[in-house]
Amino acid sequence: MNLSSTLSWLVDAAAETTSANRLLAELGGHLVAEGLPLAGGALTLEVPHPLIARRTWLWRADNGEVIEALGFAPEVPFAMPEAAGSRDAGRRWLGGLAPGPVHEDTIGARADGPTLGWIGTRPFTADEQDRLRQAARFAAAPMAALAARATLTAALEAYLGRRSAQRVLASPLRRNTGETIEAALLFADLRGFTALSENNPPAEVIAALDAWFDRIAGAIHAFGGEVLKFIGDGLLAIFPVTTSARSACEAALRAVSAARVGMAHLDAERRRQGLPPLPFGAALHLGEVHWGNIGAADRLDFTAIGSAVNLVSRLEGLCKPLEQTVLVSGALAAEVETKLIALGTHELRGIARPCAVFTLPD
Numbered sequence: 001m002n003l004s005s006t007l008s009w010l011v012d013a014a015a016e017t018t019s020a021n022r023l024l025a026e027l028g029g030h031l032v033a034e035g036l037p038l039a040g041g042a043l044t045l046e047v048p049h050p051l052i053a054r055r056t057w058l059w060r061a062d063n064g065e066v067i068e069a070l071g072f073a074p075e076v077p078f079a080m081p082e083a084a085g086s087r088d089a090g091r092r093w094l095g096g097l098a099p100g101p102v103h104e105d106t107i108g109a110r111a112d113g114p115t116l117g118w119i120g121t122r123p124f125t126a127d128e129q130d131r132l133r134q135a136a137r138f139a140a141a142p143m144a145a146l147a148a149r150a151t152l153t154a155a156l157e158a159y160l161g162r163r164s165a166q167r168v169l170a171s172p173l174r175r176n177t178g179e180t181i182e183a184a185l186l187f188a189d190l191r192g193f194t195a196l197s198e199n200n201p202p203a204e205v206i207a208a209l210d211a212w213f214d215r216i217a218g219a220i221h222a223f224g225g226e227v228l229k230f231i232g233d234g235l236l237a238i239f240p241v242t243t244s245a246r247s248a249c250e251a252a253l254r255a256v257s258a259a260r261v262g263m264a265h266l267d268a269e270r271r272r273q274g275l276p277p278l279p280f281g282a283a284l285h286l287g288e289v290h291w292g293n294i295g296a297a298d299r300l301d302f303t304a305i306g307s308a309v310n311l312v313s314r315l316e317g318l319c320k321p322l323e324q325t326v327l328v329s330g331a332l333a334a335e336v337e338t339k340l341i342a343l344g345t346h347e348l349r350g351i352a353r354p355c356a357v358f359t360l361p362d
Contacts, residue, residue, distance in 0.1 A: 105136035178292010189234025281319030330356030
């Protein structure tokens with residue numbers, strides 16, 4: 001076949017493109033090089049994500065810049081931007097390039113499949129429209145590969161977290177793969193969850209759990225941590241030491257402080273609704289963990305294990321007897337400048353050495 005340079009690139013090399021923004025920019029560049037009068041373009045992918053319905057990348061032909069616009073569910077499907085009157089900032093960014101018309105194609109056989117659209121610097125001729133449609137048809141295969149990678153990545157990030165998902169994708173699917181890292185650890189769970197479960201319908205229990213996890217996990221993610229695992233009504237999170245132990249420990253302290261404020265607001269709202277509050281306990285510790293795959297030969301889990309994980313979970317168990325919401329180990333307290341209150345040294349079940357324990361001021 002006598003293919004143009006754009007179609008040859010789509011057949012031979014586009015499937016190796018690692019990201020949608022690069023695919024859009026390189027495809028647009030090829031089309032401009034062939035004389036297509038493009039001012040900009042947009043590429044939209046549906047995404048299997050708990051919050052994001054679709055991701056749209058917008059490309060400018062004048063400088064090659066690409067930005068991303070997110071569509072949150074539920075929302076109407078993305079449409080190519082108009083030159084004026086656009087409500088979305090991303091559409092205005094692209095729509096203001098030129099007063100030219102819009103050409104849009106759905107890629108593949110599905111009516112709700114990826115869409116590829118272009119804005120012209122002038123009206124497209126019939127031949128130019130045919131060339132754009134042909135490019136969209138040839139883009140189906142690389143787009144399918146890109147969509148499959150995006151789906152896999154989004155699913156892993158939703159269930160494992162971003163850092164862990166990246167490690168899973170980059171590592172062999174085998175046991176005994178991982179690394180030892182230093183991290184600030186956060187372990188937290190609700191108080192009285194058994195009674196809450198027994199005395200309320202499942203829908204109310206799930207709603208309470210979701211509200212609790214929104215506050216604690218949202219705070220963790222906001223300050224650079226990652227939830228490794230939800231365990232019933234509790235969770236384990238890490239703040240890996242990347243620059244310094246102090247910055248990781250301070251981030252963990254800020255996260256648990258933010259969660260405490262968020263839960264106070266949630267409890268106030270629950271009381272107004274005649275619902276019981278959701279007391280919780282949280283513990284922080286600094287130590288080394290093995291971060292990687294464990295499990296059966298054909299069923300793996302990606303998590304963190306080690307003596308530091310055991311210590312932080314045992315430390316959290318002291319919250320109730322010490323009547324504290326947050327407890328901090330001596331190892332983490334030694335790394336931070338935040339003012340903490342000493343609670344003495346305590347024995348922890350299964351831990352050989354007593355642990356110096358601190359708490360945050362009210």
